[in-house]
Amino acid sequence: MEVNLHSFLEIGKIVNTYGIKGELKVIPLTNSSERYLDLKWAFVGNKDDRLVKYTFEKVKLLQDLVIVKFNEISDMNKAELLKGNFIKVDRDNAIKLPEDAFFICDLIDCEVIDEISGEKLGVIKEILETGSNDVYVIKDENSKEILIPALKSVVRKVSLEEGKMWVILPLGLVD
Numbered sequence: 001m002e003v004n005l006h007s008f009l010e011i012g013k014i015v016n017t018y019g020i021k022g023e024l025k026v027i028p029l030t031n032s033s034e035r036y037l038d039l040k041w042a043f044v045g046n047k048d049d050r051l052v053k054y055t056f057e058k059v060k061l062l063q064d065l066v067i068v069k070f071n072e073i074s075d076m077n078k079a080e081l082l083k084g085n086f087i088k089v090d091r092d093n094a095i096k097l098p099e100d101a102f103f104i105c106d107l108i109d110c111e112v113i114d115e116i117s118g119e120k121l122g123v124i125k126e127i128l129e130t131g132s133n134d135v136y137v138i139k140d141e142n143s144k145e146i147l148i149p150a151l152k153s154v155v156r157k158v159s160l161e162e163g164k165m166w167v168i169l170p171l172g173l174v175d
Helices: 033-038 076-080
Strands: 008-018 023-028 041-045 052-062 065-070 086-090 111-114 120-129 134-139 145-149 155-159 164-167
Touching: 008 033, 008 041, 008 065, 008 076, 023 033, 033 052, 033 065, 120 145
Parallel strands: 111 164
Antiparallel strands: 008 023, 008 086, 023 065, 041 052, 041 086, 052 065, 111 120, 120 134, 134 145, 155 164
């Protein structure tokens, strides 16, 4: 069976083992680490690897890390094999986003269009999370970068189906 890896969302990166009983240190890649407390299972794999389903035995929130223990991992040696992998959920088990909110992975590679001129400005290549609002890093065909704030006054429409975002650029943003 062919699996579309884009139908999975990365919610954490396993960075190390924790203790000797197979627990893992995870850097959360989600705005809410508490979401781990509600998960019964998740998939683990690399960027392009096959995914393996694991069942959560225990989850502990520890400062900016999440400590997870999977039923299937019983010791540090087995846990060590998962270092560098990502914890992923399928879209059915992803958190529900509010209206006009999007997962970062869905916006990457979206074509950005100036709503007024109809001109293609480039493609979203990165999203910077600054605290107050995200910033979209747009690159045109010459690799010139434009930084666009993710504000409702700027981002007018997003169509994930078309892979497009329409914006109204603030005065002075682009020469």
